Amino acid sequence: MMNEFEEFLQRQCRLLKHSEVSEAMEYSLMGKGKRLRPQLLFAVMEGYGLVAKDGFMAAGALEMMHTYSLIHDDLPAMDNDDYRRGRKTCHKQFNEATAILAGDGLLTQAFALAAESSADPMKALKIVKELASAGGAEGMILGQIKDLEAENSAAVTLEQLKEVHLYKTGCLFTAPLVMGAILAGQDAAISQWRRIGALMGLAFQIQDDILDVTKSSKELGKSASDLDNKKSTYVTILGLGQAQDAMTEVYRQTRDAIRQMDMNTQQLIAILDAMEFRQY
Amino acid sequence: MMNEFEEFLQRQCRLLKHSEVSEAMEYSLMGKGKRLRPQLLFAVMEGYGLVAKDGFMAAGALEMMHTYSLIHDDLPAMDNDDYRRGRKTCHKQFNEATAILAGDGLLTQAFALAAESSADPMKALKIVKELASAGGAEGMILGQIKDLEAENSAAVTLEQLKEVHLYKTGCLFTAPLVMGAILAGQDAAISQWRRIGALMGLAFQIQDDILDVTKSSKELGKSASDLDNKKSTYVTILGLGQAQDAMTEVYRQTRDAIRQMDMNTQQLIAILDAMEFRQY
Numbered sequence: 001m002m003n004e005f006e007e008f009l010q011r012q013c014r015l016l017k018h019s020e021v022s023e024a025m026e027y028s029l030m031g032k033g034k035r036l037r038p039q040l041l042f043a044v045m046e047g048y049g050l051v052a053k054d055g056f057m058a059a060g061a062l063e064m065m066h067t068y069s070l071i072h073d074d075l076p077a078m079d080n081d082d083y084r085r086g087r088k089t090c091h092k093q094f095n096e097a098t099a100i101l102a103g104d105g106l107l108t109q110a111f112a113l114a115a116e117s118s119a120d121p122m123k124a125l126k127i128v129k130e131l132a133s134a135g136g137a138e139g140m141i142l143g144q145i146k147d148l149e150a151e152n153s154a155a156v157t158l159e160q161l162k163e164v165h166l167y168k169t170g171c172l173f174t175a176p177l178v179m180g181a182i183l184a185g186q187d188a189a190i191s192q193w194r195r196i197g198a199l200m201g202l203a204f205q206i207q208d209d210i211l212d213v214t215k216s217s218k219e220l221g222k223s224a225s226d227l228d229n230k231k232s233t234y235v236t237i238l239g240l241g242q243a244q245d246a247m248t249e250v251y252r253q254t255r256d257a258i259r260q261m262d263m264n265t266q267q268l269i270a271i272l273d274a275m276e277f278r279q280y
Numbered sequence: 281m282m283n284e285f286e287e288f289l290q291r292q293c294r295l296l297k298h299s300e301v302s303e304a305m306e307y308s309l310m311g312k313g314k315r316l317r318p319q320l321l322f323a324v325m326e327g328y329g330l331v332a333k334d335g336f337m338a339a340g341a342l343e344m345m346h347t348y349s350l351i352h353d354d355l356p357a358m359d360n361d362d363y364r365r366g367r368k369t370c371h372k373q374f375n376e377a378t379a380i381l382a383g384d385g386l387l388t389q390a391f392a393l394a395a396e397s398s399a400d401p402m403k404a405l406k407i408v409k410e411l412a413s414a415g416g417a418e419g420m421i422l423g424q425i426k427d428l429e430a431e432n433s434a435a436v437t438l439e440q441l442k443e444v445h446l447y448k449t450g451c452l453f454t455a456p457l458v459m460g461a462i463l464a465g466q467d468a469a470i471s472q473w474r475r476i477g478a479l480m481g482l483a484f485q486i487q488d489d490i491l492d493v494t495k496s497s498k499e500l501g502k503s504a505s506d507l508d509n510k511k512s513t514y515v516t517i518l519g520l521g522q523a524q525d526a527m528t529e530v531y532r533q534t535r536d537a538i539r540q541m542d543m544n545t546q547q548l549i550a551i552l553d554a555m556e557f558r559q560y
Contacts, residue, residue, distance in 0.1 A: 017422060019425050020425050021421055021422065025417060077376035077380060095357075097357045097358050101424055104348075104384075109412070109417060111412045112413065115405055121401040124405055125395055125401050131391070136389055137385035138297050142297060145301045149300070
């Protein structure tokens with residue numbers, strides 16, 4: 001089924017009039033991603049008895065929104081990254097202007113797909129609104145600016161770090177869960193899904209910080225003293241051991257919260273298990 | 281009424297959680313703009329007997345989309361402009377990262393407003409779709425990349441130039457006209473409005489090229505030989521006299537097309553008159 005979704009994404013890119021922008025959009029969108037947000041959406045939908053394929057438009061919207069954020073975050077004025085997922089970043093493969101436009105194009109196209117996400121106009125509209133609030137200046141973008149501010153601040157507290165990630169990562173983990181509930185007509189469950197999404201985003205982010213360090217020492221042969229030069233993370237604030245304990249605890253809370261949902265949670269728990277034991 | 285709309289835009293910015301991004305969004309959105317796209321929307325709505333105020337959400341969406349495109353176009357990797365409308369560009373007033381995020385934030389927020397543009401979910405959804413197609417990789421963004429390509433090309437033909445502006449300017453002139461028809465339930469007239477929007481965008485753009493030259497000579501004291509250093513425009517390709525004739529002809533065609541619409545066209549014609557005789 002995830003293969004079909006890849007083909008769907010590819011087709012969405014190829015439907016656009018060809019230009020350097022559409023090429024750059026496709027280059028970044030079709031890079032090997034984990035498609036975690038689409039997977040979460042499909043799991044909620046199937047847990048509620050829907051067919052995953054009916055969520056391809058919403059899932060495509062989420063993946064386009066996620067990809068645009070990566071393209072813009074990688075720009076020289078932001079994180080200035082040359083590589084992502086083992087290939088050149090968009091502005092390195094093309095150029096900066098094209099990368100800015102490709103991000104803008106994916107963000108805009110995300111809403112075109114969201115508007116087609118359901119035959120029921122009320123549901124499609126709710127999905128558009130969820131996408132806008134999750135990705136906007138009170139969601140992911142707020143997290144991004146708070147992250148940049150934290151980088152330039154001397155002492156970052158654990159509370160600040162949590163806030164950054166609640167917005168930067170949490171909102172786009174929450175959106176697929178909420179969208180699944182919208183498509184299933186389970187609006188009463190949305191607030192519970194928001195809590196689960198926030199927990200899941202937090203667990204994922206603590207783990208990212210841990211993997212950054214364990215990867216560094218094992219794979220890159222860096223010493224632990226490199227930590228001193230890095231920006232504040234759960235590991236720099238808590239230390240590796242406590243960060244690992246915190247991660248395990250948040251994953252446990254997430255699992256508990258999912259099990260309380262009135263649906264078949266098997267698939268969602270399986271994704272969470274795979275997340276917890278990922279090595280990259 | 282336009283004052284009320286300014287207050288509406290201001291309020292939309294202030295509703296957002298305060299951050300450097302929301303500040304930058306407000307800075308750019310509230311700069312003195314002509315609000316031409318909102319004016320066009322209101323004129324179509326009132327021509328069809330609707331109240332302009334019921335179009336504030338759609339108009340706000342258009343103005344946010346327009347403003348984001350200016351912020352990103354002004355970035356160093358694009359046109360690298362320091363000033364816009366007599367004040368510093370967003371990346372000069374704040375910084376590049378904030379300007380990228382402010383553009384992203386306005387683009388995202390445009391869709392949040394579009395989703396609230398009508399109490400009728402079918403109409404709101406149509407407005408979301410029109411905004412996405414006008415602004416996307418088959419609309420304004422396609423025009424932008426074609427413009428960048430034309431800058432790097434030795435000989436630009438008149439046809440190429442027309443194509444650039446059909447997408448870059450025309451799509452966002454067409455959108456308010458189409459949105460007015462959608463809100464008025466006049467979907468049968470949409471294809472005519474698309475033709476009018478394309479003509480209007482073309483007239484506006486030829487005029488921009490003319491004003492660039494006449495302003496240069498009169499106000500900046502530049503000589504006409506500066507033209508040689510500039511990128512291809514209607515004036516460099518046609519010469520000033522023929523460009524002025526072309527502009528007058530396209531404005532005439534636009535007026536004729538508007539007069540054929542089944543509505544009160546007085547207000548729209550008045551806007552067109554003001555456009556044709558603008559000096560900046």
